[in-house]
Amino acid sequence: MQSVTVRAPGKVNLQLAVGGAREDGYHELVTVFHAVSLHDDVTVRDAPAGSGISVEVVGRWADKVPTDMTNLAAKAVAALARMAEIDGSARIRIDKGIPVAGGMAGGSADAAAALVAADRLWSLGLTKEDLDDVAASLGSDVPFALHGGTAMGTGRGEVITPILAVGEYHWVFALADEGLSTPAVYGAFDRLSAGRFLVDPAASQRLLQALRRGDAPGVGAAMTNDLQSAAISLRPGIERLISLGEEYEALGSIVSGSGPTCAFLVADEDAALDMCSVLEASGECSGVVRASGPAHGARIIEG
Ligand code: C5P
Numbered sequence: 207m208q209s210v211t212v213r214a215p216g217k218v219n220l221q222l223a224v225g226g227a228r229e230d231g232y233h234e235l236v237t238v239f240h241a242v243s244l245h246d247d248v249t250v251r252d253a254p255a256g257s258g259i260s261v262e263v264v265g266r267w268a269d270k271v272p273t274d275m276t277n278l279a280a281k282a283v284a285a286l287a288r289m290a291e292i293d294g295s296a297r298i299r300i301d302k303g304i305p306v307a308g309g310m311a312g313g314s315a316d317a318a319a320a321l322v323a324a325d326r327l328w329s330l331g332l333t334k335e336d337l338d339d340v341a342a343s344l345g346s347d348v349p350f351a352l353h354g355g356t357a358m359g360t361g362r363g364e365v366i367t368p369i370l371a372v373g374e375y376h377w378v379f380a381l382a383d384e385g386l387s388t389p390a391v392y393g394a395f396d397r398l399s400a401g402r403f404l405v406d407p408a409a410s411q412r413l414l415q416a417l418r419r420g421d422a423p424g425v426g427a428a429m430t431n432d433l434q435s436a437a438i439s440l441r442p443g444i445e446r447l448i449s450l451g452e453e454y455e456a457l458g459s460i461v462s463g464s465g466p467t468c469a470f471l472v473a474d475e476d477a478a479l480d481m482c483s484v485l486e487a488s489g490e491c492s493g494v495v496r497a498s499g500p501a502h503g504a505r506i507i508e509g
Pocket residue numbers: 231232233234235344345346347361362363388389392
């Protein structure tokens with residue numbers, strides 16, 4: 207086999223409950239991840255031994271993605287090669303469909319896809335547990351990108367537990383020209399919560415029950431994100447976008463992860479088109495995309 211292509215999804219957090227900073231700098235959290243149909247396709251190709259790892263990025267957001275060894279897909283391939291004690295020279299091609307630095311875990315999706323692709327390319331036959339371990343070492347959101355669907359994340363987000371969720375959900379995402387750095391948003395969260403008592407993060411029973419019933423209005427009403435105020439403190443325009451969702455058709459409006467992408471849950475395709483028009487006409491965002499969820503985790507589409 208010479209190349210393997212794997213598709214991995216972006217995500218939105220239906221709930222993101224954040225606790226205090228831990229000794230290692232990470233924050234303890236409880237989150238409900240939901241994978242959506244915005245994908246990156248990652249191809250890992252054999253390269254001559256000793257030639258190292260190269261990265262090429264194509265697609266809508268390609269110019270914002272690093273092509274050196276700071277790229278999370280390159281780190282994933284390197285980590286797997288180290289683990290398997292092989293040369294690990296490879297050419298990686300990423301076709302980006304997930305907005306960059308938007309709080310939708312596009313880099314994590316690339317890492318997850320690269321792990322699955324390299325595992326197959328090199329016939330390593332790693333177990334799900336092995337892949338989960340390497341994934342967690344690469345970033346808090348990478349194990350979920352392997353898993354997909356709708357699932358609970360605990361710890362720093364890397365411990366994934368499946369949850370019962372039914373139904374299809376329609377989403378509109380409002381994009382920003384410039385991303386937000388995740389550590390900067392967590393830093394703003396720490397500043398905003400300084401001196402306040404932070405309760406231990408816990409799953410919202412209201413949200414879990416709505417997901418169990420496939421009740422989209424219930425899900426929309428129960429969505430919460432503890433990083434939202436922090437993201438707004440760094441990017442005040444986000445607040446105007448969220449209130450547009452509340453004013454118009456959205457069942458729920460939320461900052462996606464650490465932002466600045468805003469996610470609007472809507473009833474159906476028609477409502478999605480209406481929401482797109484409202485957001486585009488507002489001039490408050492640089493672009494709008496539609497998606498549905500839940501979507502599959504990283505899976506081989508070629509090779
Ligand atoms: O794990 P990942 O590399 O995606 O995290 C990026 C940054 O986000 C971390 O360096 C940390 O600043 C912040 N973070 C956090 N608590 C988490 C997850 C991420 O503080 N649970």
